[in-house]
Amino acid sequence: ASPYEEVMEVTIVGAGLVGCLLACFLARRGHRVILYERRDDPRERGADRGRSINLAVSARGIDALRRLGLDREVLGEAIAMPGRMMHAPDGTLTFQPYSADRGHAIHSIGRADLNRRLLDAATALPGVEVRFGHRLTGLDPRTGDLEFDSGATTVRARVVIGADGARSAVRATLQALPGTDFSQEYLDYGYKELSIPARDGAFAMEPGALHIWPRGRSMMIALPNPDRSFTCTLFWPHDQLAALDDPRRISAHFAEHYADACDLMPDLVPAYQANPVGHLVTVRCSPWHVTTAAMTVGLVGDAAHAIVPFYGQGANCGFQDCVELDRCLDETGDDFPRALELFERRKADTDVIARLALDNFVEMRDKVGSRLFLAGKRAEHALERLLPGRYVSQYELVSFTTTPYAEIERRVARRRRLVAAAGAAVLAMGVTAGLARAARRR
Ligand code: FAD
Secondary structure, eight states: OOSSSOOOEEEEEOOSHHHHHHHHHHHHTTOEEEEEOSSOOTTSTTSOOOOOOEEEEOHHHHHHHHHTTOHHHHHHTOEEEOEEEEEOTTSOEEEEESOSSTTOOEEEEEHHHHHHHHHHHHHTSTTEEEEOSOOEEEEETTTTEEEESSTTOEEEOSEEEEOOOTTOHHHHHHHTSTTOEEEEEEEEEEEEEEEEOOBTTBOSSOSSSEEEEEETTEEEEEEEOTTSOEEEEEEEEHHHHHHOOSHHHHHHHHHHHSHHHHTTOTTHHHHHHHSOOEEEEEEEEEOSEEEOSSOEEEEOTHHHHOOOGGGSOHHHHHHHHHHHHHHHHHHHTSOHHHHHHHHGGGHHHHHHHHHHHHHHHHIIIIITTSHHHHHHHHHHHHHHHHSTTTSOOHHHHHHHOOOOHHHHHHHHHHHHHHHHHHHHHHHHHHHHHHHHHHHHHO
């Protein structure tokens, strides 16, 4: 039974990762939730079961799952990655732990499996219904009417939350309203997914790591799957991806730049030719909600703030959105218009992780291979062990805590100022001592 006065019927558009998790949070509060999803039920035989790609889930995602009692089940299927394994062009491997605390790891999870589990969790709750095969095609905030392409269905709703991803149809409605700021920024890089299958039933590389081939202008990463394969993602400028257009060139390029991986990819050429190129976009939109006399519409997850994947935070951030919206509902007594207004405070955080994710691309494709970078990381971990709780790296704060992203940025900036001031003081002391010595000599 709901602890609140009014049980709302909430319509969520998109039964992806964030839509399903939000449905669980809302159902737990006693609300009735209807999810509209354009795809067919991925749990049914014959349905599009999604690509076998994976993602890294870390502290924010795990915290959200834990609040719903889903963490053990999800992590049970995941593979812990306590660090990065760098592959140099000559095949040399270097393992770099993510944290000074060897117990900390990010977790590789099959995206389609996670979605199916979250669908199971949501539909097991009373009051949750998923209507598959319903693609939202129109939303009229003046009337509260939603239109779907499935047999020209129209429904009327009072509270609609768009969890329909980076190309959100719900967001398109908000964008059309006066007063809404919107931008989308595509990287000139695309990505292509490839695979390293199991070898004789075993992982062909060390499974306890996120593998990286940093190559300056390009980069490939590989995450382990429970079936002992790896999903590789090659990031490269679009024109370069397209220029690799015949089998000979594909084989030659991989043999030159990714020799050790190439040996483990028997299907490299057909996979490269068949797999589509994905786009990488940062979406910014403000506000994320609108309330009219007829309805309230809000956005969560990628629909509100799609980011590039280089910090492994998109889904984690979307899951944290659900925790934050749940908190806003607590603070407003489940008054959805006010809760969605309060939820706008999260934009300060999502703007920061959007920036950090873009910055991390440079780090991953360029810097992680350098000795200087690795020495810096070792020094950082030594400092963390020396000053526990007082010196905490940015990566640690982002991936292994739930500290708000904006607070992390403030903390790191403060520390940089302190280090710069200390450096300047040391320099000044050196100059003063030098001048004093020179004066004595004269
Ligand atoms: P989505 O997952 O896009 O789900 C949206 C849902 O809405 C889908 O089910 C879709 O079918 C449905 N839908 C869309 N339009 C409509 C419509 N008009 N009507 C009805 N339904 C609709 N994040 C991490 O945390 N860690 C990682 O390691 C990571 N790696 C990534 C690697 C790559 C290459 C990419 C591209 C992303 C990665 N991400 C990662 C980001 C992560 O995938 C997204 O942030 C996450 O999937 C967002 O979830 P969502 O539910 O908001 O949107």
